[in-house]
Amino acid sequence: GAVVSQHPSRVICKSGTSVKIECRSLDFQATTMFWYRQFPKKSLMLMATSNEGSKATYEQGVEKDKFLINHASLTLSTLTVTSAHPEDSSFYICSAIGKGYGYTFGSGTRLTVV
Amino acid sequence: KQEVTQIPAALSVPEGENLVLNCSFTDSAIYNLQWFRQDPGKGLTSLLLIQSSQREQTSGRLNASLDKSSGRSTLYIAASQPGDSATYLCASPWMEYGNKLVFGAGTILRVKS
Numbered sequence: 001g002a003v004v005s006q007h008p009s010r011v012i013c014k015s016g017t018s019v020k021i022e023c024r025s026l027d028f029q030a031t032t033m034f035w036y037r038q039f040p041k042k043s044l045m046l047m048a049t050s051n052e053g054s055k056a057t058y059e060q061g062v063e064k065d066k067f068l069i070n071h072a073s074l075t076l077s078t079l080t081v082t083s084a085h086p087e088d089s090s091f092y093i094c095s096a097i098g099k100g101y102g103y104t105f106g107s108g109t110r111l112t113v114v
Numbered sequence: 115k116q117e118v119t120q121i122p123a124a125l126s127v128p129e130g131e132n133l134v135l136n137c138s139f140t141d142s143a144i145y146n147l148q149w150f151r152q153d154p155g156k157g158l159t160s161l162l163l164i165q166s167s168q169r170e171q172t173s174g175r176l177n178a179s180l181d182k183s184s185g186r187s188t189l190y191i192a193a194s195q196p197g198d199s200a201t202y203l204c205a206s207p208w209m210e211y212g213n214k215l216v217f218g219a220g221t222i223l224r225v226k227s
Binding site for chain 2: 006034041042043044046049091093095102103104105106107108110
């Protein structure tokens, strides 16, 4: 079946630094990837949608300059949290869809900003 | 705006019980409905996908039904086991939302041994 690999699974960074999270579709071409943020005991909040080769579409209230998304190939999308602050600490999950494949989710990244 | 509601928010049952998780949505213009499982600190695992033209799907001890007219879906878990303990999420790609998934808040299930 379809597999989406997300790395790293956990990251701790200092306030003011940037962190990059990778999302890869391992056995299918992901025409669209989604990035979600999840707060403790809450459901997933869609942050942005990215299509290969084009700019990401951000949901209302999500700062595009803080959360940089790149979808450079059909198998890789990256989310970079720039100038991270403690309030950016959260669980980030990516999802991918491709022709013939439904929504497949990565295993998530726990970001802690200290 | 599509709203997805899951009831109950949390459920604790003894091992072996059959149980039902409920999901309701306000706009029936959906392509399909999916049920996911999320373990603590982990991503989502797809359990069942019901197309809008279908009424139910089964996988092992899991059975999911879909009634678009009433805006409801149920996930039935037979003979629950401690390993079923997790958060269960339902989600639907809402047509007016560009096919993006709209999630319910989830049901936290605990099966006691």
